[in-house]
Amino acid sequence: MSTIKLRATAKGDEVTVKSLMTHPMTPTTKDKKTGEEMPAHFIQEVACEHNGALVMTANWSVGISKNPYLSFKFKGGAKGDKVKISWVDNTGATDSDETKVR
Protein backbone atom coordinates (compact mmCIF):
# COMPACT_ATOMS: atom_id res chain seq x y z
CA MET A 1 0.00 0.00 0.00
CA SER A 2 1.29 3.46 -0.81
CA THR A 3 2.00 5.78 2.09
CA ILE A 4 0.69 8.68 0.02
CA LYS A 5 -2.88 10.00 0.05
CA LEU A 6 -3.59 11.63 -3.25
CA ARG A 7 -6.57 13.43 -4.70
CA ALA A 8 -6.94 15.36 -7.95
CA THR A 9 -10.05 17.31 -8.91
CA ALA A 10 -10.84 19.22 -12.08
CA LYS A 11 -12.70 22.50 -12.44
CA GLY A 12 -12.91 23.09 -16.14
CA ASP A 13 -9.43 22.25 -17.33
CA GLU A 14 -7.74 23.33 -14.11
CA VAL A 15 -6.71 20.42 -11.93
CA THR A 16 -5.97 20.81 -8.23
CA VAL A 17 -3.79 18.11 -6.72
CA LYS A 18 -3.67 17.55 -2.98
CA SER A 19 -1.40 15.03 -1.38
CA LEU A 20 -0.43 13.95 2.09
CA MET A 21 2.70 11.86 2.49
CA THR A 22 3.73 9.85 5.50
CA HIS A 23 7.33 10.60 6.41
CA PRO A 24 9.22 11.54 9.60
CA MET A 25 11.15 14.45 7.98
CA THR A 26 13.66 14.52 10.80
CA PRO A 27 16.88 16.50 10.92
CA THR A 28 20.18 15.10 12.15
CA THR A 29 19.79 14.81 15.91
CA LYS A 30 22.10 13.92 18.71
CA ASP A 31 20.81 11.92 21.63
CA LYS A 32 21.53 14.09 24.68
CA LYS A 33 22.33 11.16 26.93
CA THR A 34 24.24 8.77 24.72
CA GLY A 35 25.67 11.32 22.29
CA GLU A 36 24.62 8.99 19.51
CA GLU A 37 23.89 10.82 16.32
CA MET A 38 20.72 9.96 14.44
CA PRO A 39 21.12 10.85 10.77
CA ALA A 40 18.57 13.05 9.05
CA HIS A 41 15.70 11.27 7.33
CA PHE A 42 13.63 13.35 4.94
CA ILE A 43 12.05 13.42 1.49
CA GLN A 44 14.41 15.19 -0.90
CA GLU A 45 12.51 15.17 -4.15
CA VAL A 46 8.90 14.85 -5.18
CA ALA A 47 7.86 14.43 -8.80
CA CYS A 48 4.35 14.95 -10.10
CA GLU A 49 3.11 13.61 -13.41
CA HIS A 50 -0.03 14.25 -15.42
CA ASN A 51 -0.76 11.52 -17.96
CA GLY A 52 2.89 10.57 -17.94
CA ALA A 53 4.25 14.10 -18.40
CA LEU A 54 6.17 15.79 -15.59
CA VAL A 55 4.26 18.85 -14.33
CA MET A 56 6.23 19.66 -11.23
CA THR A 57 9.24 18.62 -9.25
CA ALA A 58 9.83 19.74 -5.71
CA ASN A 59 13.16 19.67 -3.91
CA TRP A 60 12.77 19.70 -0.17
CA SER A 61 14.93 20.16 2.87
CA VAL A 62 14.25 18.88 6.33
CA GLY A 63 12.42 22.19 6.89
CA ILE A 64 9.24 20.72 5.43
CA SER A 65 6.97 19.51 8.22
CA LYS A 66 6.59 15.88 9.23
CA ASN A 67 4.02 14.04 7.13
CA PRO A 68 4.28 16.53 4.29
CA TYR A 69 1.26 18.12 2.71
CA LEU A 70 1.56 19.35 -0.85
CA SER A 71 -0.95 20.99 -3.12
CA PHE A 72 -0.48 22.50 -6.56
CA LYS A 73 -2.50 23.20 -9.71
CA PHE A 74 -2.09 22.79 -13.42
CA LYS A 75 -4.11 23.51 -16.56
CA GLY A 76 -4.96 21.31 -19.48
CA GLY A 77 -6.37 18.46 -17.45
CA ALA A 78 -9.69 16.65 -17.49
CA LYS A 79 -11.65 14.15 -15.45
CA GLY A 80 -10.27 10.68 -15.88
CA ASP A 81 -6.69 11.83 -16.45
CA LYS A 82 -3.94 10.18 -14.45
CA VAL A 83 -1.98 12.05 -11.83
CA LYS A 84 0.98 10.44 -10.16
CA ILE A 85 3.20 11.55 -7.30
CA SER A 86 6.52 9.93 -6.42
CA TRP A 87 9.13 10.78 -3.86
CA VAL A 88 12.70 9.84 -3.02
CA ASP A 89 14.20 10.44 0.39
CA ASN A 90 17.78 10.94 1.46
CA THR A 91 18.23 7.23 2.16
CA GLY A 92 17.23 6.33 -1.39
CA ALA A 93 13.81 5.00 -0.33
CA THR A 94 10.95 5.77 -2.67
CA ASP A 95 7.18 5.66 -2.80
CA SER A 96 4.54 6.73 -5.27
CA ASP A 97 0.82 6.83 -5.82
CA GLU A 98 -1.43 7.40 -8.76
CA THR A 99 -5.00 8.60 -9.00
CA LYS A 100 -7.56 9.57 -11.58
CA VAL A 101 -8.75 13.15 -11.77
CA ARG A 102 -12.32 13.46 -10.53
Added chain:
Amino acid sequence: MTSMKRRIFLKGSLGAAAAGVAVSAGLLTPQAVLAAWPKAAFESKEVPTALSALMGTDATTPSADITIKAPDIAENGAVVPITVSTGMSGISQIALVAENNPFPLVAVFDLGDKTLGFVSTRIKMGKTGDVIAVVKAGRKMYAARKGVKVTIGGCGG
Protein backbone atom coordinates in the same frame (compact mmCIF):
# COMPACT_ATOMS: atom_id res chain seq x y z
CA MET B 1 6.58 -9.77 -16.49
CA THR B 2 6.14 -6.03 -17.13
CA SER B 3 2.36 -6.34 -17.38
CA MET B 4 2.34 -8.32 -14.16
CA LYS B 5 4.25 -5.54 -12.42
CA ARG B 6 1.82 -3.01 -13.84
CA ARG B 7 -1.15 -4.92 -12.47
CA ILE B 8 0.39 -5.09 -9.03
CA PHE B 9 1.15 -1.37 -9.19
CA LEU B 10 -2.38 -0.47 -10.23
CA LYS B 11 -3.83 -2.65 -7.50
CA GLY B 12 -1.61 -0.84 -5.07
CA SER B 13 -1.51 -4.00 -3.07
CA LEU B 14 2.23 -4.14 -2.65
CA GLY B 15 3.92 -0.89 -1.69
CA ALA B 16 7.31 -2.33 -2.44
CA ALA B 17 6.29 -3.29 -5.97
CA ALA B 18 4.79 0.15 -6.55
CA ALA B 19 7.97 1.85 -5.43
CA GLY B 20 9.97 -0.59 -7.49
CA VAL B 21 7.99 0.31 -10.61
CA ALA B 22 8.48 4.02 -9.97
CA VAL B 23 12.20 3.53 -9.75
CA SER B 24 12.50 1.08 -12.62
CA ALA B 25 10.31 3.30 -14.82
CA GLY B 26 13.14 5.81 -14.58
CA LEU B 27 10.85 8.46 -13.19
CA LEU B 28 12.94 8.83 -10.11
CA THR B 29 16.15 6.96 -9.70
CA PRO B 30 17.69 7.54 -6.28
CA GLN B 31 21.09 8.29 -7.77
CA ALA B 32 19.77 10.80 -10.31
CA VAL B 33 17.59 12.54 -7.78
CA LEU B 34 20.19 12.76 -5.10
CA ALA B 35 22.62 14.18 -7.65
CA ALA B 36 20.16 16.88 -8.70
CA TRP B 37 19.25 17.99 -5.17
CA PRO B 38 20.60 21.54 -4.71
CA LYS B 39 22.79 20.71 -1.74
CA ALA B 40 24.77 23.95 -1.52
CA ALA B 41 21.56 25.98 -1.50
CA PHE B 42 19.86 23.86 1.13
CA GLU B 43 22.96 23.85 3.33
CA SER B 44 23.40 27.63 3.24
CA LYS B 45 22.86 29.36 6.54
CA GLU B 46 22.10 32.77 5.06
CA VAL B 47 19.32 33.74 2.68
CA PRO B 48 21.52 35.52 0.09
CA THR B 49 23.95 32.61 -0.20
CA ALA B 50 21.08 30.14 -0.48
CA LEU B 51 19.46 32.12 -3.29
CA SER B 52 22.78 32.62 -5.08
CA ALA B 53 23.51 28.91 -4.90
CA LEU B 54 20.05 28.08 -6.16
CA MET B 55 19.33 30.72 -8.77
CA GLY B 56 22.71 32.20 -9.53
CA THR B 57 21.87 35.52 -7.91
CA ASP B 58 20.32 36.86 -4.75
CA ALA B 59 18.85 39.92 -6.47
CA THR B 60 15.07 39.89 -6.23
CA THR B 61 12.44 42.48 -7.13
CA PRO B 62 9.58 42.89 -4.66
CA SER B 63 6.27 42.01 -6.25
CA ALA B 64 2.75 42.71 -5.09
CA ASP B 65 1.55 39.97 -7.40
CA ILE B 66 2.85 37.27 -5.09
CA THR B 67 0.51 36.40 -2.25
CA ILE B 68 1.72 34.47 0.76
CA LYS B 69 -1.01 32.98 2.89
CA ALA B 70 0.38 32.08 6.30
CA PRO B 71 -0.85 32.47 9.85
CA ASP B 72 0.05 35.72 11.61
CA ILE B 73 0.79 33.62 14.67
CA ALA B 74 1.83 30.00 14.28
CA GLU B 75 0.45 27.85 17.09
CA ASN B 76 3.00 25.18 16.35
CA GLY B 77 6.30 26.08 14.72
CA ALA B 78 6.70 22.50 13.55
CA VAL B 79 3.71 22.76 11.24
CA VAL B 80 3.14 26.17 9.65
CA PRO B 81 0.82 26.07 6.62
CA ILE B 82 2.08 28.24 3.78
CA THR B 83 0.39 28.91 0.45
CA VAL B 84 2.10 30.93 -2.25
CA SER B 85 0.09 32.10 -5.22
CA THR B 86 0.80 34.43 -8.07
CA GLY B 87 -0.87 35.38 -11.31
CA MET B 88 2.43 36.00 -13.08
CA SER B 89 3.01 34.15 -16.30
CA GLY B 90 6.12 32.34 -17.43
CA ILE B 91 6.93 31.06 -13.97
CA SER B 92 9.50 28.32 -13.83
CA GLN B 93 10.35 28.12 -10.15
CA ILE B 94 9.06 29.02 -6.71
CA ALA B 95 11.38 28.90 -3.70
CA LEU B 96 10.23 29.00 -0.08
CA VAL B 97 12.51 30.54 2.50
CA ALA B 98 12.08 30.79 6.27
CA GLU B 99 14.40 33.65 7.02
CA ASN B 100 15.28 32.77 10.60
CA ASN B 101 15.59 29.02 10.23
CA PRO B 102 19.05 27.51 10.76
CA PHE B 103 18.96 26.62 7.06
CA PRO B 104 16.64 29.18 5.47
CA LEU B 105 15.89 27.51 2.13
CA VAL B 106 13.07 25.05 2.76
CA ALA B 107 11.67 24.08 -0.61
CA VAL B 108 12.10 24.63 -4.32
CA PHE B 109 9.30 23.92 -6.78
CA ASP B 110 10.11 23.59 -10.47
CA LEU B 111 6.97 24.15 -12.50
CA GLY B 112 6.02 22.86 -15.94
CA ASP B 113 4.50 25.07 -18.63
CA LYS B 114 0.92 24.33 -17.68
CA THR B 115 1.48 24.41 -13.94
CA LEU B 116 -0.01 27.41 -12.16
CA GLY B 117 1.85 29.74 -9.80
CA PHE B 118 0.38 28.06 -6.75
CA VAL B 119 1.93 25.83 -4.12
CA SER B 120 0.70 24.94 -0.69
CA THR B 121 2.61 23.04 1.96
CA ARG B 122 3.55 23.07 5.63
CA ILE B 123 6.95 24.11 6.91
CA LYS B 124 8.91 24.18 10.12
CA MET B 125 9.82 27.54 11.56
CA GLY B 126 12.43 27.80 14.29
CA LYS B 127 11.39 31.23 15.48
CA THR B 128 9.46 34.33 14.59
CA GLY B 129 10.46 35.74 11.24
CA ASP B 130 9.55 36.28 7.65
CA VAL B 131 8.55 33.64 5.18
CA ILE B 132 9.89 34.68 1.79
CA ALA B 133 8.55 33.40 -1.51
CA VAL B 134 10.88 33.84 -4.47
CA VAL B 135 9.32 33.41 -7.88
CA LYS B 136 11.40 33.00 -11.01
CA ALA B 137 9.55 34.32 -14.06
CA GLY B 138 11.51 34.43 -17.26
CA ARG B 139 14.98 35.51 -16.21
CA LYS B 140 13.89 37.65 -13.29
CA MET B 141 13.37 36.78 -9.68
CA TYR B 142 10.53 38.36 -7.75
CA ALA B 143 9.92 38.09 -4.04
CA ALA B 144 7.35 38.73 -1.38
CA ARG B 145 7.53 38.20 2.34
CA LYS B 146 5.16 37.71 5.24
CA GLY B 147 5.94 37.81 8.93
CA VAL B 148 4.90 34.86 11.06
CA LYS B 149 5.10 34.94 14.84
CA VAL B 150 6.19 31.63 16.31
CA THR B 151 5.56 30.91 19.95
CA ILE B 152 6.93 27.37 20.06
CA GLY B 153 9.81 26.86 17.64
CA GLY B 154 9.56 23.82 15.40
CA CYS B 155 13.03 23.08 14.17
CA GLY B 156 13.84 20.52 16.84
CA GLY B 157 17.44 19.45 17.16
